[in-house]
Amino acid sequence: MSERVVPPAARRRRRPTKQGVVLSAELIVATALRLIEEHGSEALSVRRLGRALGADPSSLYRYFRHTDDLMLAVADELIGRSMRSWRPTGDWPADLRDLGLRMHAGALAHPRAAVLSAHRVTGRAQEIQAVETILGVLRRAGFPDPEAVRIYHAFVDQALAFGALDSAGTALPRAAREAEAQVWRDTYGRLPAATHPHIAATSRHLVATMRASSYPAALELFLTAARTRLDHVRADGAG
Amino acid sequence: MSERVVPPAARRRRRPTKQGVVLSAELIVATALRLIEEHGSEALSVRRLGRALGADPSSLYRYFRHTDDLMLAVADELIGRSMRSWRPTGDWPADLRDLGLRMHAGALAHPRAAVLSAHRVTGRAQEIQAVETILGVLRRAGFPDPEAVRIYHAFVDQALAFGALDSAGTALPRAAREAEAQVWRDTYGRLPAATHPHIAATSRHLVATMRASSYPAALELFLTAARTRLDHVRADGAG
DNA sequence: ACCTTATGACAACACCGTTGACCTGTGAAG
DNA sequence: CTTCACAGGTCAACGGTGTTGTCATAAGGT
Numbered sequence A, B: 001m002s003e004r005v006v007p008p009a010a011r012r013r014r015r016p017t018k019q020g021v022v023l024s025a026e027l028i029v030a031t032a033l034r035l036i037e038e039h040g041s042e043a044l045s046v047r048r049l050g051r052a053l054g055a056d057p058s059s060l061y062r063y064f065r066h067t068d069d070l071m072l073a074v075a076d077e078l079i080g081r082s083m084r085s086w087r088p089t090g091d092w093p094a095d096l097r098d099l100g101l102r103m104h105a106g107a108l109a110h111p112r113a114a115v116l117s118a119h120r121v122t123g124r125a126q127e128i129q130a131v132e133t134i135l136g137v138l139r140r141a142g143f144p145d146p147e148a149v150r151i152y153h154a155f156v157d158q159a160l161a162f163g164a165l166d167s168a169g170t171a172l173p174r175a176a177r178e179a180e181a182q183v184w185r186d187t188y189g190r191l192p193a194a195t196h197p198h199i200a201a202t203s204r205h206l207v208a209t210m211r212a213s214s215y216p217a218a219l220e221l222f223l224t225a226a227r228t229r230l231d232h233v234r235a236d237g238a239g
Numbered sequence C: 001a002c003c004t005t006a007t008g009a010c011a012a013c014a015c016c017g018t019t020g021a022c023c024t025g026t027g028a029a030g
Numbered sequence D: 001c002t003t004c005a006c007a008g009g010t011c012a013a014c015g016g017t018g019t020t021g022t023c024a025t026a027a028g029g030t
Helices: A025-039 A046-053 A057-062 A067-083 A092-109 A111-117 A125-141 A145-170 A174-190 A197-209 A215-238 B025-039 B046-053 B057-062 B067-083 B092-109 B111-117 B125-141 B145-170 B174-190 B197-209 B215-238
Strands: none
Touching: A025 A046, A025 A067, A025 A111, A046 A057, A067 A092, A067 A111, A067 A125, A092 A111, A092 A125, A092 A145, A092 A215, A111 A145, A125 A145, A125 B174, A125 B197, A145 A174, A145 A215, A145 B145, A145 B197, A145 B215, A174 A197, A174 B125, A197 B125, A197 B145, A215 B145, A215 B215, B025 B046, B025 B067, B025 B111, B046 B057, B067 B092, B067 B111, B067 B125, B092 B111, B092 B125, B092 B145, B092 B215, B111 B145, B125 B145, B145 B215, B174 B197
């Protein structure tokens, strides 16, 4: 075996599979993304991917060392797609909101990749560009450097963490998802006020609210707090 | 097969396994937690768990319908351990801060289990108690019901999401962790100001800040925003 | 036209969760 | 005490998974 994976630059022989498909890392990543989108993230396995490509599963190991490797490539593609069309408006809360929602939506669109890559620092081009962009928004808004970095860190981690959390939810098998909805309806919706007064008093809101992602709300709270911080910084600077 | 799992209350015959172990739901959950802690979350499988217990894997299906069911029980146990010693002080931001830090710390104490269970609704005893407690803090603080539920949702998800994110980081192999630190030092610490002005200007802060969890900072921002909301609610109510 | 070798295919391995059928000892009832 | 229903442990099997050692072959430089 030694080294199964040949770096892309060294690849030359474009030999088609039995079913006539010419493989490439790009085609594999694209097909994986398509599979996830069409049949859910649990539908992604090396064997299924091989079948979808018209190739033997083991052929994929000529392009990726293992499944994790493939998922990272998928994640990288994801970052690119999320940020590609973003343009700053100069209104920093609006810009941050847009960026946060984009990152979150990107994660939700490809749950399995998101869960896997949320906690990793790649140091690759797309990621660096994103860091520079977000820091720029904050510094231009007037946050002093240490505060800008703190806010940046919390902002990015919040987007990634909620993205991963909500992704894990959507990656659940359908039966488990329905079971969760039922728990909210049947368990939390029916607790007696005598033993659980606060749940009973708010059960209507709980059942309605808990099925959706809380990221939009959390993001608004984040922006509110950031504005408050900026006001204090300015007041201190002026005083 | 029909109904394999007998509810705990109806269990009476304590028949030991071939290896002399007397099974119970509690023993199984405790063993699962131990396995996860000792050998990583990927070491948890029905078969391994059976081996660790000294029982046939299929025996576990007398106590849990499927693996998911078992994971929910593990998650509930985790919640219970985090909340067991908490006492309210009446100062709602302080209480929320304490609760948030406890949940986060609980996740970090059991990284692999936290990653697996953060996104699940268990509907079990410990979780219900936690929901009631947190809702109580918010409602007593003066948040009207729909707002209390929204804030509750964001608060819990934030704690769970950051817990899972930071857990995933600490669960990484040592080599990978060091590689990440090096990326911050060597890649982000050395980008030229000409191409990446914002990163270059803040690189000192970036390198220092990015290694620690951003949850405490995010939590403070959350509390700031919640206070602002409460002020607005009161002003509206008074006006 | 030849030869190297990149790359696809195959078969096998060691796992996984889950279930239907079977067996056995417990513990309550008589 | 004995009986005996059945809770609960065991066994074997099914269809899935990621991964790898080996082999075959056609692509492409010479």
